[in-house]
Amino acid sequence: MKSLAELEAIRKATINRINLRTEKDNDTIRVVVGMATCGIAAGARPVMLAFMDEIAKRQLSNVTVSQTGCIGMCRLEPMVDVIVPGKEKVTYVHVHPEMVGRIVAEHIVNGRPVAEYTIGAAEKE
Amino acid sequence: MKEIALHLLDIVQNSVTAGASHVDIRFDLDPDGVLTMAVKDDGKGMSPELLERVRSPFVTTRTTRKVGLGIPLLQQNAMLSGGGVTLESEVGKGTLIQARFNTASIDCLPVGDLAQTMATIILGSPEKPEFSLTCTSPAGETTFSTEEVRAVLGPEVPLTEPSVIQWIGESLKEEIEPILGGIMR
Numbered sequence: 001m002k003s004l005a006e007l008e009a010i011r012k013a014t015i016n017r018i019n020l021r022t023e024k025d026n027d028t029i030r031v032v033v034g035m036a037t038c039g040i041a042a043g044a045r046p047v048m049l050a051f052m053d054e055i056a057k058r059q060l061s062n063v064t065v066s067q068t069g070c071i072g073m074c075r076l077e078p079m080v081d082v083i084v085p086g087k088e089k090v091t092y093v094h095v096h097p098e099m100v101g102r103i104v105a106e107h108i109v110n111g112r113p114v115a116e117y118t119i120g121a122a123e124k125e
Numbered sequence: 126m127k128e129i130a131l132h133l134l135d136i137v138q139n140s141v142t143a144g145a146s147h148v149d150i151r152f153d154l155d156p157d158g159v160l161t162m163a164v165k166d167d168g169k170g171m172s173p174e175l176l177e178r179v180r181s182p183f184v185t186t187r188t189t190r191k192v193g194l195g196i197p198l199l200q201q202n203a204m205l206s207g208g209g210v211t212l213e214s215e216v217g218k219g220t221l222i223q224a225r226f227n228t229a230s231i232d233c234l235p236v237g238d239l240a241q242t243m244a245t246i247i248l249g250s251p252e253k254p255e256f257s258l259t260c261t262s263p264a265g266e267t268t269f270s271t272e273e274v275r276a277v278l279g280p281e282v283p284l285t286e287p288s289v290i291q292w293i294g295e296s297l298k299e300e301i302e303p304i305l306g307g308i309m310r
Binding site for chain 1: 244
C-alpha cells in the first residue's frame with residue numbers, strides 16, 4: 001500500500017469527531033441497503049458507496065450505513081431504508097446513485113422524505 | 126451479475142455467515158489468460174452432503190426462502206467463459222471456493238470494480254472477519270488486508286468511517302489497476 005501515511009492523517013482527523021459522537025448516540029440516523037444476491041445484481045453496490053460519499057462530503061457524523069439481506073421484494077431492488085429515530089421507517093425502491101444526493105439532502109439533512117422515490121409511490125403505479 | 130467483482134460481493138457473504146474470522150480473496154491471472162478467483166475462509170465449513178448439493182439453486186441455508194442463487198449464478202458465468210467452479214470444504218475447518226474464467230472468451234465477464242466491491246464488503250462486516258485481497262498477474266502482484274488498515278487506525282476509529290471507506294476504495298483502485306487493468310472493463 002502506497003499511502004498508509006494518508007490513512008494515519010485520516011485517523012487523526014476523525015478521532016475527535018468520533019469522541020463527540022458517542023455522547024449522543026440515540027439520535028443516529030440509519031441507512032440500510034439491501035445487499036443480497038438480488039440487491040447486488042440490481043445495482044446496490046454503487047448506491048451504498050454513493051451514500052458513503054455523500055455522508056463524507058457533508059461530514060454528517062450522526063448517520064450510519066449498513067447492509068441487510070433479501071427481504072423478499074427482489075423486483076423493487078435496490079432498496080434502501082432510512083430510519084430516523086422517533087419517525088416511521090421510510091423505504092426507497094429502485095434506488096440509483098443519482099437519487100442518493102436528493103435523499104441525503106432532503107430526508108437525512110432536512111427531515112422531509114422524498115415521496116416520489118418511496119415504496120408507496122412505486123406500488124401505486 | 127455484470128461483473129466478476131459483483132459475484133465476489135455476493136459469495137463473500139457466505140463466508141461471513143459461516144462465522145469466519147479470516148477471509149482470504151485472490152485474483153490470479155495466469156499468462157494464458159485464465160483468471161482464478163478464490164475465496165478461502167475459516168468458517169464452519171460444509172458437510173460432504175451439503176457440499177454436493179450446494180450448486181443447486183434450490184439449496185440454501187437461509188430459513189426465509191427455499192432458493193439461493195449466489196453459487197449457481199457464479200457457476201453459470203464461469204462456465205459460459207469455458208471455466209468452472211470448484212469447492213472444497215470441511216466441517217469445522219472452512220471452505221475454499223474457486224471460480225475459473227477464461228478471459229479470452231467473448232462471453233467472459235469483466236472483473237469490474239474490485240475496489241468498490243472490497244469497500245462494500247468491509248462496510249458490510251466491519252468488525253469480523255478480517256479480509257485480505259491478493260491480486261497477481263504477469264504484470265505484478267499486490268496485497269491488501271483489513272488487519273493492516275486496522276493496525277494504523279487503532280481502536281478508536283472504525284473501518285466504517287466514511288473517509289476510511291473512501292480511502293480503501295481509492296487506494297485499492299490504484300493498486301489493482303496496473304495488475305488486472307487489462308481485464309477489468
